[in-house]
Amino acid sequence: MSLRVLVVEDDREIRALIQSSLSVEGFVVQTAVTLREAQALIEHALPDVIVLDLGLPDGDGVELVQQVRRQHTTPILVVSARHQESQKIALLDAGADDYLTKPFSVAELLARIRVALRHRGTALAAAVTVHELEDLRVDLGLHQVQRSGETLHLTPTEFKLLARLVRSAGRVVTHRQLLADVWGPEFTDHTHYLRLYMGQLRAKIERDPAEPRHLLTETGVGYRLAVE
Amino acid sequence: MLLATATVLGFLVDHHVSLTSQAMVYVLAVVIASYMLSWIESVACAVGAVTAFNFFFVPPRWTFEVENQEHLIALFTMLLVALVISHLAAGLRRETETARLNEHRARQLQGLATALSGANSARDILDLGQAALDSAFNGPSVLALCRAGGELDLTAELASHLGDGMRCCMREAAVLGPGTGRWPGLNAWYLPLAESGNALGAACVQPADAADHAGREHAQALCALLAQALWRQRLSTSIQVAQNEAQRQQVQSTFLAAISHDFRTPLAAVVGAASALQTQRDKLSQTEQDRLLGSIVSEASYLSTVTENTLQLVRLANASQELKPDWESMEEIVGAVLARVRQRDPTRRIRSSVPEGLPLIKADPVLIAQLLGNLLDNALKYSSEAIDLVVSVADHTLRVSVKDRGPGIPVEQQGAIFEPYSRNDQSGQRGAGLGLAVCRAIAAAHGGTLTVRRRNAGGSNFTLALPIEAQQPIREAP
Secondary structure, rough: OOOOOEEOOOHHHHHHHHHHHHHHHEEEEEEEEOOHHHHHHHHOOOOOOEEEOOOOOOOOOOOHHHHHHHHHOEEEEEEEEEOOOOHHHHHHHHHHOOEEOOOOOOOHHHHHHHHHHOOOOOOOOOOEEEEEEEEEEEEEEEEEEEEEEEOOOOOOHHHHHHHHHHHHHOEEEEEHHHHHHHHHHHOOOOOHHHHHHHHHHHHHOOOOOOOOOOEEEEEOEEEEEEOO | HHHHHHHHHHHHOOOOOOOHHHHHHHHHHHHHHHHOHHHHHHHHHHHHHHHHHHHHOOOOOOOOOOOOOHHHHHOOOHHHHHHHHHHHHHHHHHHHHHHHHHHHHHHHHHHHHEEEEHOOOOOHHOOOOOOOOHHHHOOOEEEEEEOOOOOOOOOOOOOOHHHHHHHHHHHHHOOOOOOOOOOOOOOOEEHHHHHHEEEEEEEEEEOOOOOHHHHHHHHHHHHHHHHHHHHHHHHHHHHHHHHHHHHHHHHHHHHHHHHHHHHHHHHHHHHHHHHHHHHHHOOOHHOOOHHHEEEEEEHHHHHHHHHHHHHHHHHHHHHOOOOOOEEEOOOHHHHHHHHHHHHHHHOEEEEOOOOOOOEEEEOOOOHHHHHHHHHHHHHHHHHHOOOOEEEEEEOEEEEEEEEOOOOOOOOOHOOOOOOOOOOHHHHHHOEEEEEEHHHHHHHOOOEEEEEEEEEEEEEEOEEEEOOOOOOOOOOOOO
């Protein structure tokens, strides 16, 4: 059975483009122009992935994300223009899985959907415990981090931070989510912790910390652990 | 008290002097009393003095009878003297008082005028005016300004009849209240604040006395000063607004002219390539089709950059758009920018050098990333050799330099390239017109600078300098 994607987008051209390029890849594509229409479609039959555009005529989508998240783990991808940072972050914090900035290429969209589907259900089922990419290997079960086969020594906070990113590997994790999960909900404004600890982690994990391969920065939004 | 002293003194000299001298002692007492005390008190004192003199000294002593005519005349004269002196003294006192009050008021007017010349807003003027009225009159005084619609901006707790009076005086553009001939029955003066026929506000001054001309004139003088200050303030505001508007329109027209050029060229390329594919696809070889498709993608992504720069410049020019700086790591920003720019740098011409342990900076990371992205894009476009991206720290300043080996920018053009839409066009390349203007605006918004200089062996060196906060966040380890 092929996977069903719901595309919520008010621009006809972009909607048609996403629809045709996803159909070619074998997805069954449903489209909605407004949030209301999307809500109705979701209630009728839950899609496997939701691609949600920001700035729809009838709202900013936070409500839709919250509504879906109350019952389902369906991956939600937010599509936004570059200047919609704060709205985008609000949706990610509300439970959206990842985002794409317009203009994006079809390749980027497909990559994001792939990552999102891979994580589907991980919030309930046993989470990813081993992450491997090129020279880096992280085993959460063994509490072990290796670079080129050599074991690295991380402080407990550094390990917690890395582990949080491994659990969402490939997806963006917002500053707020990282701070709340690693340090605690009362530290969500202390972004400088993140800057300092990410700097330390990169110094240990990356070959060239100034041009990271693994710990990617999503400027102004959060961090992402590379998966490909 | 004075009378008793006079009587005692009279007895002391009883046997040595005549009745006249004793009378003079009483007269002295009456004069002193008249000078010091009020009119009624001094008359009472005079009557008392005459009675005491009569009783104690005028024969027959110890009676109120008067023996001969001469003494009777002396008594009346004394009463008259007391009254005259009392009257004169009272007048003198009144004049002294008035002179002192006038001097005080003149000084207050002068002080207010000085203070008003330094006031910058209608609010300041209102506060100064209220303070002046409160110190000049027992009050309570009320001062209110006109809102934009011509309505008075009155506080809710103000008694309604005061508000009505103030509105009425403003409408009639005349002082109302006792002594003005308009609504003399009121117990307060209502004064309009008006200048050149424009109603600016109104004041209410209490208590008001019809006879107190000087007081009313003072209130009017204060209000005239306030009205002048308000008018001056309003004029300077409208001049400012007009200047801003003129400047904005000037900027806007330059902006549109330049933008349309920056947008049209890539749009023409996209439409050309796309229509060629649409109509001639069968005749084109696979290689040519790929080249056209590649051109569409690269021109469109260039359009996207131009759009982003244009929007950012408009946003930065809009002062209400406040920066939201956070603690950021330059290493991270450089990493994110390189990840993006490398797509256009397949041969890895950009060499980065970022030292370890950089201090954090307070910045908006999206803007700084845009700035560095623009500089690197330009360097890739204008040169074909290696490009160095160097981060360094010195003197509480973080510097990021982008050095290329391109044609370089002549010294005389180094100022102009940061102006929106004046492009250094000699290279035949298009389109960095907006980019550097945005870069400089971003640097300025962060309290930093963006400068360019020629490199000795040829090429340009663009350097962004950002201040490092003296107070770095503490490296806690919770």
